[in-house]
């Protein structure tokens with residue numbers, strides 16, 4: 237079905253380049269999930285093939301992939317391994333958004349482009365235990381002070397996806413003397429930076445979304461790269477849909493597994509396989525209906541995002557799309573498990589992992605309640 241949304245040879249070529257990774261990524265996924273370890277090899281393979289610089293514009297030496305292009309690939313990767321796709325997705329998203337907005341000093345942006353060209357990966361570290369999701373507007377507890385011409389940063393960020401291999405942590409902190417939030421570009425080698433390996437959850441276990449601990453981390457003045465126009469939280473943008481695409485990919489893997497199972501499972505109470513049964517066909521049809529809805533929303537939103545004029549009206553569109561896709565993914569996996577029956581609960585069965593993984597999407601921004609209330613507020617204002 238993704239086939240419907242592939243529009244050009246560049247996209248197709250990259251989808252084909254990813255396909256040799258499928259077997260290895262799927263095989264490793266189960267052990268990584270069981271151990272809660274990190275997919276180092278997968279990330280390295282993606283770095284080696286230049287995946288991490290796909291969303292860097294061509295004028296900076298990257299592949300210049302649009303949000304639409306990157307969504308196609310993230311969806312595909314999500315169907316191979318959700319944790320790998322989510323981990324690498326934050327880099328595509330951060331780079332895509334930074335080079336689209338170009339709010340940084342040009343020299344610093346050029347520096348980051350060089351780093352990305354050399355394979356560096358980056359993610360935003362914004363969430364904290366006390367503030368929860370920054371999208372709610374809480375002020376970061378992490379703080380930055382100017383001392384002897386340096387910024388000295390102290391604090392702890394939670395849920396820092398891909399932390400075991402990130403080269404740069406784009407970290408939000410409260411700057412008391414400026415009474416604002418600022419973003420600091422902190423390299424992994426910075427003295428006082430450590431990772432507390434405490435990501436022990438039931439979903440997306442292989443994303444290494446540990447705590448980032450900053451103890452008197454000193455960076456140059458120029459490493460204060462962004463002072464956002466908003467005072468707290470962070471602004472939503474279309475690039476966040478790369479995360480939704482990951483969950484869609486996971487649900488596609490669940491659907492494929494269930495259809496394959498239906499075509500081969502043949503209990504002795506019937507002739508042929510369960511694929512011939514009306515109850516099973518109803519579930520398969522409902523699954524594909526959900527996937528169609530999710531893809532039309534996702535690729536429709538990404539298409540609108542390509543358009544300079546429509547991009548400005550996208551905020552609610554991105555919120556709605558995330559809501560639709562995340563919930564569709566959860567529904568699809570649920571129905572896939574109903575088709576497979578009790579075997580779907582076996583720890584050796586990938587469906588139980590997909591079931592846990594897609595739930596994480598609910599807790600990536602924007603959360604559902606926020607979308608619903610934003611829609612209501614917009615309607616009332618209008």
Ligand SMILES: Cc1cc2nc3c(=O)[nH]c(=O)nc-3n(C[C@H](O)[C@H](O)[C@H](O)COP(=O)(O)OP(=O)(O)OC[C@H]3O[C@@H](n4cnc5c(N)ncnc54)[C@H](O)[C@@H]3O)c2cc1C
Pocket residue numbers: 326359360361362363364367368369370372394395396397398439440443445596597599600601603605
């Ligand atoms: C797999 C995964 C990867 C992630 N990766 C990253 C990452 O790389 N970088 C990063 O910075 N973050 C990351 N996050 C964190 C994520 O973006 C959210 O910040 C985090 O999940 C929020 O945690 P919470 O739900 O416990 O917090 P809270 O926001 O505290 O929410 C807890 C509950 O309180 C409610 N609530 C809290 N405040 C309000 C409010 N003001 N109004 C209404 N309801 C409220 C919520 O609805 C929810 O029911 C990741 C999360 C997951 C699950």
